Every structure is written in C-alpha cells, then in structure tokens.
Amino acid sequence: xxxxxxxxxxxxxxxxxxxxxxxxxxxxxxxxxxxxxxxxxxxxxxxxxxxxxxxxxxxxxxxxxxxxxxxxxxxxxxxxxxxxxxxxxxxxxxxxxxxxxxxxxxxxxxxxxxxxxxxxxxxxxxxxxxxxxxxxxxxxxxxxxxxxxxxxxxxxxxxxxxxxxxxxxxxxxxxxxxxxxxxxxx
Ligand code: GDP
Numbered sequence: 001x002x003x004x005x006x007x008x009x010x011x012x013x014x015x016x017x018x019x020x021x022x023x024x025x026x027x028x029x030x031x032x033x034x035x036x037x038x039x040x041x042x043x044x045x046x047x048x049x050x051x052x053x054x055x056x057x058x059x060x061x062x063x064x065x066x067x068x069x070x071x072x073x074x075x076x077x078x079x080x081x082x083x084x085x086x087x088x089x090x091x092x093x094x095x096x097x098x099x100x101x102x103x104x105x106x107x108x109x110x111x112x113x114x115x116x117x118x119x120x121x122x123x124x125x126x127x128x129x130x131x132x133x134x135x136x137x138x139x140x141x142x143x144x145x146x147x148x149x150x151x152x153x154x155x156x157x158x159x160x161x162x163x164x165x166x167x168x169x170x171x172x173x174x175x176x177x178x179x180x181x182x183x184x185x186x
Pocket of ligand 1: 018020021034035
C-alpha cells in the first residue's frame with residue numbers, strides 16, 4: 001500500500017530488449033500478460049483504462065494512481081534502446097528506475113553495468129530497483145539469484161527476482177520502488 005499526499009512521480013523501466021519490460025508494466029498496471037514480444041512501435045499511454053496517442057512513438061507511458069487521488073505515477077517504457085540513448089526526454093524529470101534483466105539471458109545481466117552507467121549519467125539521485133525477470137523459467141535459468149543479489153549490493157540497490165508471467169514479486173517490486181520515490185520526495 002502506497003501512502004502520501006503528493007504529486008506526479010515519473011518512473012522509467014529500462015534494460016535490454018526482450019527482458020520483459022512491457023509485460024512487467026502491463027502486469028502491474030492492468031494485470032495483463034502477452035506471449036508476443038512487443039515489436040509494434042505504437043505509442044500506448046494507459047490512463048487508467050484509456051489508451052491515448054502520445055507524441056513520441058517509441059515511448060509507452062502508463063499512468064497509475066496511488067492510494068490517494070492526488071498521488072499519480074507515470075510509468076514509461078520503451079523498446080527502442082537507440083531512442084533511449086539519444087534522447088534526454090526519457091530520463092527528464094525521472095524519480096525512479098526499474099532496471100530489468102532476464103534470468104535466462106546472461107548477456108542481459110552483463111549489460112547491467114552499462115545500464116547503471118547510463119542511468120547515473122542522466123540521473124544523479126533517482127532511486128533504482130533491480131529486477132531479475134522470468135523467474136518462472138527455472139530450467140533455463142543461467143543467472144543465479146546470488147549473482148543478482150551481489151550485483152545489486154555492489155550498487156547499493158534493492159533486488160527482486162520476479163515473473164511477469166506468474167506474477168511473482170511484480171507488485172512488491174513496483175510498490176517498493178514507488179514508495180521509496182514517494183518517501184524521498186516528502
Ligand atoms: P521488452 O522488450 O523488454 O519490453 O520485453 P517484452 O515484455 O516484450 O517480453 C519479451 C518476451 O518475453 C515476450 O515473449 C514475453 O511473453 C516474454 N516474457 C516477459 N516476461 C516474462 C516472464 O516473466 N516469464 C516468461 N516465461 N516470459 C516472459
């Protein structure tokens with residue numbers, strides 16, 4: 001449960017393509033999951049139940065509300081890593097970052113160092129939370145929990161293994177990040 005009396009907070013979701021960013025967001029905001037990879041560069045803004053066009057085609061933006069009516073979060077995710085690297089728009093005004101890798105893809109874990117660098121370059125004091133997604137794929141797991149935890153500890157960030165498919169820890173991870181953002185803004 002997220003409590004505060006405040007304003008809009010911007011959260012971005014980043015990590016390699018295919019790690020499950022879009023599904024993590026749709027699982028959290030709409031309790032939906034898709035087996036298809038999100039290759040359609042349409043813009044989706046989820047404003048509660050409405051989807052509206054947005055100016056930047058490569059960015060998807062979700063709007064959710066907290067416990068009190070005046071607490072709002074904008075959750076952005078993008079499938080275009082090039083767009084992300086070349087624009088400050090994605091990072092502008094951001095309060096929190098959900099950084100995601102895929103526990104079945106070693107490369108997405110190795111790229112975390114690079115992602116943290118990019119985040120730090122743009123945002124000096126945004127809160128970061130690390131998610132190792134696809135924890136349901138036990139038999140395909142190549143990044144062990146201890147390595148995920150050790151990386152998070154080395155950066156001083158919170159870590160969850162999660163699954164957008166079976167819902168494990170998605171709500172907990174998001175709510176912890178949102179609450180940390182709210183607390184640090186108060
Ligand atoms: P994005 O490019 O990071 O936004 O990744 P997507 O959300 O489009 O997901 C990429 C693929 O991984 C899709 O085929 C999803 O169905 C799948 N996927 C996403 N999350 C999970 C998960 O938690 N478990 C499993 N098994 N598959 C997932």
